[in-house]
Amino acid sequence: MIIAVDGPAASGKGTLAAGLAQHYRLPCLDTGLLYRAVGRAVSGLEDAPDFEARAIAAAQNLKQDDIDPEALVSAGVGVLASKVAVIAGVRQALFDYQRDFAAQPGGAVLDGRDIGTVIAPHADVKLFIRTDSKVRMERRARQLEKRGEAVDRYALYHQIEERDARDMANPNGGFYKAEDAHLLDTTLLDIEASLRAAIAIVDGTMARKAGL
Ligand SMILES: Nc1ncnc2c1ncn2[C@@H]1O[C@H](COP(=O)(O)OP(=O)(O)OP(=O)(O)O)[C@@H](O)[C@H]1O
Numbered sequence: 001m002i003i004a005v006d007g008p009a010a011s012g013k014g015t016l017a018a019g020l021a022q023h024y025r026l027p028c029l030d031t032g033l034l035y036r037a038v039g040r041a042v043s044g045l046e047d048a049p050d051f052e053a054r055a056i057a058a059a060q061n062l063k064q065d066d067i068d069p070e071a072l073v074s075a076g077v078g079v080l081a082s083k084v085a086v087i088a089g090v091r092q093a094l095f096d097y098q099r100d101f102a103a104q105p106g107g108a109v110l111d112g113r114d115i116g117t118v119i120a121p122h123a124d125v126k127l128f129i130r131t132d133s134k135v136r137m138e139r140r141a142r143q144l145e146k147r148g149e150a151v152d153r154y155a156l157y158h159q160i161e162e163r164d165a166r167d168m169a170n171p172n173g174g175f176y177k178a179e180d181a182h183l184l185d186t187t188l189l190d191i192e193a194s195l196r197a198a199i200a201i202v203d204g205t206m207a208r209k210a211g212l
């Protein structure tokens with residue numbers, strides 16, 4: 001079974017994807033980490049004339065060791081990720097890895113922006129996560145504060161909005177709700193309630209597909 005989980009920054013899609021993967025005993029890929037690793041690799045080079053070429057080279061040469069979630073969690077790396085994510089050559093370089101991950105025997109859970117639309121358009125179940133942007137900002141602020149980072153909530157809110165806008169306008173991306181995706185609004189749901197709702201959608205979809 002392939003489960004696609006898409007949604008905007010800090011909507012909780014990674015938390016949900018990990019919970020679904022554990023529940024259904026499937027491997028899980030946070031595809032945002034790939035873009036974050038590429039962004040981090042070209043950090044400080046945003047104004048270089050060969051920024052795009054460097055980002056593409058970084059994507060082509062990405063190693064497993066570069067995908068260190070702890071080193072990639074910061075809001076700044078998130079912004080860099082969204083800047084390299086608009087480069088067609090970067091997306092192309094990361095495509096096969098994601099497509100192969102989704103196609104492995106037994107299936108997988110992937111979360112990102114274009115899983116249901118581009119990476120795994122034939123996924124068995126697609127979830128599109130929606131969460132109010134102020135709630136997302138607060139969740140991300142608490143996450144960063146737990147790590148000991150000082151957070152300027154005003155700046156974080158605008159950073160998230162800016163990243164969402166860039167992602168939605170990305171001419172090379174696929175960040176929109178697939179027609180057959182289920183919308184799950186987690187604004188008023190805690191982590192457990194969100195996961196319960198997601199599992200109900202997955203079970204219901206699979207049962208319908210099996211004609212039950
Ligand atoms: N339903 C929820 N209620 C409260 N907090 C939540 C909920 N879902 C996730 N969180 C928390 O919000 C923060 C962001 O969640 P998460 O990293 O899963 O979001 P994301 O959409 O994957 O973010 P990103 O796009 O940056 O990768 C985490 O600290 C997580 O524990």
Ligand SMILES: Nc1ccn([C@@H]2O[C@H](COP(=O)(O)O)[C@@H](O)[C@H]2O)c(=O)n1
Nearest residue numbers: 009031032035081082085112113114167
């Ligand atoms: N499938 C994806 C996943 C991510 N991106 C870009 O990476 C940025 C960081 O992703 P997070 O999920 O960690 O927030 C995101 O803002 C996108 O620009 C993508 O394009 N496609």
